[in-house]
Amino acid sequence: MLRQKFDEELQRLQDEVLVLGSKVEKALVQSVEQLTQQDLAASRRLIAGDRLINERRYTLEAETIALITTQQPMAGDMRLLAAILEILTEMERIGDYAKGIARINLSIGDRPLIKPIVDLPVMADKAGAMLRKALDAFIHRDVALARAIPRQDDEIDALYNRVFRELLAHIIANAGSLEQATYLLWAAHNLERTADRVINICERVVYTVTGEMQELDVDDADIESLG
Amino acid sequence: MPEAVRDGDYAIETRDLSVYYGDFQAIKGIDLAVRRRQITALIGPSGCGKSTVLRALNRMNDLIPGARVEGQVVFHGQNVYAPGVDPVEVRRRIGMVFQKPNPFPKSIYENVAWGVRINGYRGNMDELVEQSLRQAALWDEVHDKLQESALALSGGQQQRLCIARVIAVKPEIILMDEPCSALDPIATLKIEDLMRELAQDYTFIIVTHNMQQAARVSDHTAFFMIDQDRAGTLVEYGPTAQLFTTPRDKRTEDYITGRFG
Numbered sequence: 001m002l003r004q005k006f007d008e009e010l011q012r013l014q015d016e017v018l019v020l021g022s023k024v025e026k027a028l029v030q031s032v033e034q035l036t037q038q039d040l041a042a043s044r045r046l047i048a049g050d051r052l053i054n055e056r057r058y059t060l061e062a063e064t065i066a067l068i069t070t071q072q073p074m075a076g077d078m079r080l081l082a083a084i085l086e087i088l089t090e091m092e093r094i095g096d097y098a099k100g101i102a103r104i105n106l107s108i109g110d111r112p113l114i115k116p117i118v119d120l121p122v123m124a125d126k127a128g129a130m131l132r133k134a135l136d137a138f139i140h141r142d143v144a145l146a147r148a149i150p151r152q153d154d155e156i157d158a159l160y161n162r163v164f165r166e167l168l169a170h171i172i173a174n175a176g177s178l179e180q181a182t183y184l185l186w187a188a189h190n191l192e193r194t195a196d197r198v199i200n201i202c203e204r205v206v207y208t209v210t211g212e213m214q215e216l217d218v219d220d221a222d223i224e225s226l227g
Numbered sequence: 228m229p230e231a232v233r234d235g236d237y238a239i240e241t242r243d244l245s246v247y248y249g250d251f252q253a254i255k256g257i258d259l260a261v262r263r264r265q266i267t268a269l270i271g272p273s274g275c276g277k278s279t280v281l282r283a284l285n286r287m288n289d290l291i292p293g294a295r296v297e298g299q300v301v302f303h304g305q306n307v308y309a310p311g312v313d314p315v316e317v318r319r320r321i322g323m324v325f326q327k328p329n330p331f332p333k334s335i336y337e338n339v340a341w342g343v344r345i346n347g348y349r350g351n352m353d354e355l356v357e358q359s360l361r362q363a364a365l366w367d368e369v370h371d372k373l374q375e376s377a378l379a380l381s382g383g384q385q386q387r388l389c390i391a392r393v394i395a396v397k398p399e400i401i402l403m404d405e406p407c408s409a410l411d412p413i414a415t416l417k418i419e420d421l422m423r424e425l426a427q428d429y430t431f432i433i434v435t436h437n438m439q440q441a442a443r444v445s446d447h448t449a450f451f452m453i454d455q456d457r458a459g460t461l462v463e464y465g466p467t468a469q470l471f472t473t474p475r476d477k478r479t480e481d482y483i484t485g486r487f488g
Contacts, residue, residue, distance in 0.1 A: 003485045072439055074483040075474050211473030 005221070013067070013084055014139060017222070018062050021135045023053055025128040028194060031101035032124040035187060036117040038110060043102035053095040057088050063089075068212045079211060083114050083204040087138065089179040090197045090204075094131065097190035097197075104183045114170055120186050123191040126152065130198040137205045150216045153195045160192040190214035228442070238263040238400055238430035239284060239321070245297035245458075246279050246288055253279045255458035256298070259449055260402075266422055266431040268441035268467065271451035272487065276459020277434045281402050284432065285321035302400075319346060322393035326405040328385030330377035330392075335369050338377045338388055344398045355395055363391035364421050378473075383414025387421065394425070401425070402434040407440065419444045433467040438483055442471045451477045 027046055034042045064084050067073070073081055130152055137145040167181040167188075197216045206214055237260045244257040254276035261267045269277040279288065286295040286307060299306040307317045319342075339356045348355065349440050356373070358367040365387040369380070377388055386406060393401055403422075407415040422431055422444055435441050441448050448471070449464040463470060463479045474480045481487045 002487070006485070074438065074471050074485075075480050077484050078472060119416075 008057065009067055010077065010080065013060065013064060015152060017084060017087060018135055018139060020053065020056050020060065020091055024091045024098070025131050027053065027095055027098035029124050031084050031098040031105070032187070032191070035101060035105045036121060038105065038108070038113070040106055040109065043105040047099050050095050054092055057092040061085060061088055069196050071162040072213050076208070079208050083138070083208040086204045087201050090200050094194050094197050097194050099189045100190050104187050108156040108180055108183055111180070114180050115166070119159050119163050120184070120187055120191065123156055123188065126156050127191050127194040130195055131201070134198050134201040134205065136210070137202065141205070141209045143206055146202040147216060149202050150199045153199060153217070156192055156195040163188040178179045236262055240301045241280070241283070242299040242301060244280070244283060244296070244300060246283050247295040248291065252456065252458040254283075255350040255454065255456070255460050257461050258411065259464065261430060261432055263430050264426055264428065265360060265446040266426050266433065266444055268445035268448045269434045269451060270438060270441050270448060271434065271459070272482065275453055277405055277451045279459060281404055281432060281434050284400070285318045285323060285400060285485055287318070289314055298441050317453060319396050320387070320398050321400040321402060322396065322398035323402040324386070324389050324393060324406045327409050328355040328382055328389055330380070330385050330388050332378055333377065334374045335377050335380070336373040337387060339391050339395050342392055345362065346396055359391040359395040362394050362425065363387045364417065364424070381414070383417055386410060386418060390421065398429070400430045400432065403431060405434055405436060408436065415440070442467060450482065452478055452482070
């Protein structure tokens with residue numbers, strides 16, 4: 001078997017991508033849980049933990065580049081490594097969104113919430129599930145799955161629109177809720193953006209397998225119109 | 228029998244080309260249209276027939292006893308294997324640079340002038356030698372020692388001298404058979420730069436075992452492999468960037484990613 005060492009390295013990198021992905025997914029879901037429970041100590045820990053996600057991303061990026069320079073990958077191998085570089089970036093950004101939500105929790109502090117937080121955990125769960133499936137598609141080179149995942153973004157977009165309108169109604173009814181409503185809107189926006197990042201990952205899966213660079217995010221106009 | 232070339236953008240084209248060495252079929256049914264003023268790389272594992280294809284283009288295989296050609300090599304609308312075609316004239320218009328630099332044991336000047344002289348050149352030889360050496364990016368290094376032996380040059384310089392020698396007779400196509408395999412990386416890059424420069428005026432076809440070199444230097448790449456009869460066949464041919472990032476054929480993918488066992 002030729003290139004056994006190289007194949008082992010490729011496999012290890014993909015495993016590491018999965019591990020980092022599960023950390024990021026966990027951080028995302030936890031950040032919203034902490035917000036609903038106003039658990040400030042946990043949010044502080046999550047913010048500190050994001051540094052580890054970033055460090056891991058840079059390490060894996062350096063290892064990927066080292067593999068490219070030393071092994072001169074071609075064709076499918078090169079597409080895989082190029083995809084890994086992109087996927088690492090997207091996952092680190094998702095980690096940053098989780099950190100952003102944790103910061104929002106700290107900003108709201110222990111003041112009472114203007115409304116019970118119901119839709120944000122659903123958005124976080126859905127976005128987390130999308131990420132998990134996207135990485136599943138990546139590992140199994142499942143193009144059909146990668147193309148199907150972006151459709152779930154519509155549900156997240158719909159939830160975002162609902163949260164947006166509810167918070168707007170709160171602000172109109174009670175100007176005092178402006179600051180917290182804005183914070184919560186940021187959190188919702190981070191979750192909506194997470195789903196978009198996952199779609200980028202799906203695009204990289206399609207690229208890895210087929211070599212086609214293709215936009216999968218077709219229906220983002222509703223969000224754009226909301227600014 | 229002369230035939231019109233399908234498309235003026237092609238410098239040379241093989242049609243259903245097969246070459247036999249005695250009973251052994253070295254290449255089988257090759258259809259390869261090479262674009263004018265571009266660099267085309269022929270790659271593939273040892274014994275896949277890529278050098279045989281290269282040597283068939285200017286009838287170098289004629290010199291091998293028992294070699295036999297079927298099919299056509301169409302150059303300027305004419306099959307170079309047609310009766311009455313002078314192989315010497317074919318080789319003047321389709322020059323060749325070999326794996327090992329092979330200057331004659333003569334002066335640098337004479338190495339460039341020789342081929343031109345036997346072709347009966349009557350112009351200004353000094354000018355032609357200078358122009359050829361300049362085109363081969365060698366003039367600056369040798370202009371003050373033109374009468375010294377070519378064998379005193381470094382390997383990379385000798386190979387550029389061989390390119391100057393080919394250029395001097397004003398060919399249209401330059402065939403290169405592993406031209407850098409005996410050179411160090413810097414000399415190799417110099418040859419590659421030179422090829423890119425000269426591709427504005429000449430068509431290059433290069434056989435190389437070095438896939439990175441094919442990827443770096445060529446516009447189009449043709450991948451050859453032996454089939455079940457052990458004859459070389461053309462598996463895939465396309466733009467270099469496409470072939471090395473998204474090959475269409477699984478066999479190409481396996482070879483260029485190093486999984487070919």
